[in-house]
Amino acid sequence: MQYSEGVLNLSRALQFKTVSSSDIKDFDLEEFSSFLDFLRETYPLVHEKLELTMINDYSPVYYWKGSGEDLPILFLAHYDVVPVNEGSWSVPPFSGKIEDGRVWGRGSIDDKNSIIGLMESVEKLLSEGYSPKRSIYLAFGYDEETLGKYGATKIAEYFKENGIRFDYVLDEGGVVTNGDAMGVESDIALIGVAEKSQCNFEFTFTGDQGHSSAPPKSTSIGKMAAFIKDVEDHPREMRLTPPVEEMLGIVGSHKKGFSGFAMRNARALFFAIKKAMASNKQTNALLRTTVAFTITSGGIAPNALPDKAKVVANVRVLQGDTPEDIEKWFKSFNHEFEIKALALEEPTGISPTNTKGFEILKSCIGEVFDNPVVSPYLMIGGTDSRHYGEVCDNIYRFMPCMLTSKDLELMHADDEHITIENFEKMLEFYPLFIKKICG
Numbered sequence: 001m002q003y004s005e006g007v008l009n010l011s012r013a014l015q016f017k018t019v020s021s022s023d024i025k026d027f028d029l030e031e032f033s034s035f036l037d038f039l040r041e042t043y044p045l046v047h048e049k050l051e052l053t054m055i056n057d058y059s060p061v062y063y064w065k066g067s068g069e070d071l072p073i074l075f076l077a078h079y080d081v082v083p084v085n086e087g088s089w090s091v092p093p094f095s096g097k098i099e100d101g102r103v104w105g106r107g108s109i110d111d112k113n114s115i116i117g118l119m120e121s122v123e124k125l126l127s128e129g130y131s132p133k134r135s136i137y138l139a140f141g142y143d144e145e146t147l148g149k150y151g152a153t154k155i156a157e158y159f160k161e162n163g164i165r166f167d168y169v170l171d172e173g174g175v176v177t178n179g180d181a182m183g184v185e186s187d188i189a190l191i192g193v194a195e196k197s198q199c200n201f202e203f204t205f206t207g208d209q210g211h212s213s214a215p216p217k218s219t220s221i222g223k224m225a226a227f228i229k230d231v232e233d234h235p236r237e238m239r240l241t242p243p244v245e246e247m248l249g250i251v252g253s254h255k256k257g258f259s260g261f262a263m264r265n266a267r268a269l270f271f272a273i274k275k276a277m278a279s280n281k282q283t284n285a286l287l288r289t290t291v292a293f294t295i296t297s298g299g300i301a302p303n304a305l306p307d308k309a310k311v312v313a314n315v316r317v318l319q320g321d322t323p324e325d326i327e328k329w330f331k332s333f334n335h336e337f338e339i340k341a342l343a344l345e346e347p348t349g350i351s352p353t354n355t356k357g358f359e360i361l362k363s364c365i366g367e368v369f370d371n372p373v374v375s376p377y378l379m380i381g382g383t384d385s386r387h388y389g390e391v392c393d394n395i396y397r398f399m400p401c402m403l404t405s406k407d408l409e410l411m412h413a414d415d416e417h418i419t420i421e422n423f424e425k426m427l428e429f430y431p432l433f434i435k436k437i438c439g
């Protein structure tokens with residue numbers, strides 16, 4: 001079987017073990033350097049014609065100067081990947097194996113496919129002699145999976161310091177997916193226009209020390225458990241934000257019966273639909289700030305009272321709430337604890353959908369895919385693009401791939417792979433989009 005050069009390059013890209021970790025000391029930076037060398041060798045025209053600035057040693061920023069006056073567009077992607085559990089894969093996770101019409105490996109749909117898709121597209125446009133009116137930047141993070149402190153944050157600072165602003169940013173995020181999960185017959189393309197933020201809080205509960213044979217009414221662990229139960233039983237209020245309202249309206253217009261009517265009139269009928277939406281984990285997370293208690297620690301011996309018990313809560317903050325609101329809210333439960341903020345992030349702004357860029361994105365999606373319903377949506381997970389709010393107002397998160405809800409489960413999971421058909425859609429989409437948006 002003969003594969004295209006693009007597919008072979010994706011396979012090669014997947015062979016670098018660019019695994020990110022919560023501690024920068026655990027990064028195997030040689031693998032990251034080798035990956036960047038690989039880009040240099042594989043895309044000679046990009047490296048000849050575009051200006052390359054390396055941010056913080058491992059984040060390449062490519063600049064393709066346009067002839068016109070419009071503000072540039074920025075394409076984002078990341079080349080770090082999450083770790084693998086090697087034993088549970090059916091192919092070696094860093095083999096880039098091509099089989100069954102698929103390219104297998106960690107990073108194949110998150111997010112080396114975007115990097116290779118973009119580089120292939122730009123290389124091809126250059127070889128055809130294309131030159132854009134609007135300037136183009138490509139910026140690749142190397143620690144997106146561990147919050148982007150060294151990659152995206154630094155790149156965004158570089159742009160800010162140099163007064164570089166963008167009309168549009170395009171990052172990974174939504175995809176084209178089958179509509180049946182939403183009860184719609186046609187496919188749905190989701191473009192992320194906002195992201196919830198992540199905050200982590202640590203709570204410490206104090207109790208009596210001593211022998212467990214004469215315990216107090218409640219130990220530190222008992223107090224902690226009561227607090228957890230209280231918070232879980234009284235979740236934060238539900239609210240409709242503009243991207244969710246717009247999505248419900250668009251999806252609802254493709255649905256018959258009462259549910260379609262209720263979705264189209266979500267604001268007026270919110271009291272009637274919120275219970276159903278709260279009963280589904282995914283839709284619940286679209287409508288409120290959520291709290292997940294994720295780490296606990298307490299005693300050290302079965303027969304000794306633990307004087308301290310600790311729990312960490314991972315909070316996903318919805319637009320309209322701030323980290324301070326959430327801290328106050330935790331305190332309002334009136335349990336006795338010490339609270340420490342481990343990580344605080346504000347939710348992102350909401351990008352408008354009435355821009356020319358959004359229209360062009362929509363039309364390219366319609367052309368490359370089978371005319372799916374296109375809708376904005378709120379991302380409950382994070383991407384690097386959230387760091388760029390100060391240099392761009394129109395940030396769109398969309399990866400031109402058709403992934404069913406089952407395919408989406410492959411992200412961060414065993415046997416991650418992309419179909420060649422999907423990767424070819426990416427190679428079709430980016431040049432088309434670049435030509436339309438850059439002139």
Ligand SMILES: [Zn+2]
Nearest residue numbers: 110111144172
């Ligand atoms: Zn990603």
